[in-house]
Amino acid sequence: MNLRIPGPTPLPPDVLAAMSQQMIDHRGPEFEAMMGEVTVGLKTFFETQHDLLILTASGTGGLEAAIVNTLSPGDRVLAVSVGVFGNRFAEIAAAYGASVTKLSYPMGQAADPDEVAAKIAQEGPFAAVLFTHNETSTGVSNVAEALCRAIRSAAPESLILVDAISSVPAIRLQTDAWGCDVVVAGSQKAWMAPPGASFVSMSPRAWEAYEHARMPRFYFDLGQAKKYADQRQTPATPAMSVFFALRASLNKLAAEGPEAVWARHEHLGAYCRQGVLDLGLGLFAAEGHRSNTVTAISLTPGQSAAKILAALRERYDIIGGATRAPGVEMIRLAHMGYVSEADLDAVFVALRELIA
């Protein structure tokens, strides 16, 4: 199976093998050593010196943790959305009683830092500004550094909460240097690990907000998570097999080195985009904002995404991502984590046959 959806992503053989290790005590020295090792590995790619908590949950659980640990009901929040996952981040804030102002962009467009700053100037202050670093529903990457600078400049006191689920570690995000207060990632993306763990960084400013944040929380209480993390444990029983996999995959990422990991994904992104253009197909994301982890392919009139995806699955054992933009004929191809040019070539060969 050539699994090209944006998560779960295929795992390297040694990561798969690592999951067959027998269970260990989550309050014992072996786990504590692993938790320490994994946390260091994650922080390298988060580029943070601050706290990094590991939750047994999907990425959505990590987004919920970002919200409920820093905000109170009634807090004004600016949610910058460029697609499905930006909307989800906003919905979580609203579900917990935040007063959400949306700044939404058409599918395929990236957020404009100047417009974000203007929105803050006109309608602020906001307790927090949320945005998605890389939007898998449209294959759009926001320019996180510029967004952070614009937000910090317009709203020195606002928290910056970033959904980096499909970016870090493939696309660089400098958590501390860019002033991100909470950054969320998920194990099943470019980390080359299975789904089941979400990672959440907390800046000192985020911890200050935590002290007076009154949204209810228990399972996702990051104060509890930190209390245990300081002992290299977790409050509840962790997804042990996901930790085994993560330790193996982070060792591989560390051996490769961050610069090489980012460069590899830049190359894969460019390679995928060129392959799509060579087929005469379109790129859905606006130029200059095309993701290096997932490419959204625009089909030409008369082509059916559903039919092509079904044929890819049935005839070629290739699993692409369906459209997440209603009314748009789109196929999404992920190229993050354990993926090669050959995996993408196989998709292009199949697509060429199908659309000929």
Added chain:
Amino acid sequence: MNLRIPGPTPLPPDVLAAMSQQMIDHRGPEFEAMMGEVTVGLKTFFETQHDLLILTASGTGGLEAAIVNTLSPGDRVLAVSVGVFGNRFAEIAAAYGASVTKLSYPMGQAADPDEVAAKIAQEGPFAAVLFTHNETSTGVSNVAEALCRAIRSAAPESLILVDAISSVPAIRLQTDAWGCDVVVAGSQKAWMAPPGASFVSMSPRAWEAYEHARMPRFYFDLGQAKKYADQRQTPATPAMSVFFALRASLNKLAAEGPEAVWARHEHLGAYCRQGVLDLGLGLFAAEGHRSNTVTAISLTPGQSAAKILAALRERYDIIGGATRAPGVEMIRLAHMGYVSEADLDAVFVALRELIA
């Protein structure tokens, strides 16, 4: 390693091997088939014809789901607690704004159904009554059937929310027949699967409550979970490797059959208790309420639980559970899931040498 803590529990070799399968599409037919198979397997042991949702979370996440999907802030809740996990269930309800009345029993004692009924008669009505079926902190099993009957008789309209994390599938709980509205279990217990998934049943009465329950929820929204479960999917990316393991372990449990699984745990419980008594040590739980999944051993004056646990670990590679009852010298031994008499014999041999 002879892992005798009450979760994570050791996994059979074929369950471990199942986790090395490559990732698949969580929106594709292979996952949908697995989700259907796993749900049927779980429902057999929950003894429910109603909905059974699978969450990517530890058991504590499942407890939170039980609360936030059925209750509103200010709702009066009776929390029957016989230990640490009963207290946790109550804390979750309080964290989300329920008005919690506690009925607490001394560590080692079980809940008295008549007292629960009397409490409801005197201080009710309560929107929900919570209790723990099997309390791992003390090795106490509550008589769930009698508790459910007492609650239902005293409070026909109350919801009954049951923490069955360390009971089902080892200790029988008849979800539908006993009128349990929400029952929560966790993958890492007698299911012989790794941590990372929690299972939550919902009765029709629980769904009625869901319609007007106003506690905030997003990740643990069971209405969303049901909407996707009806398509054999999950709202967010599921812990795929845990599903692979669960499918394998549920096949084993199905092959053994529920009656045999319950009988096996009855036997292991009795075997462990006899072994403890043969060593001249005590049983912490009150007679008639001793758990068939975990035994709490009372040490005699002068014996240090911490020292014995350290020696078990260092000299025998046996990992026992520490005390969860402050001031009590106690060792806890789990005997649920993939465990044999020989595993327990090894502990008794070691304990005999250490306490001689």
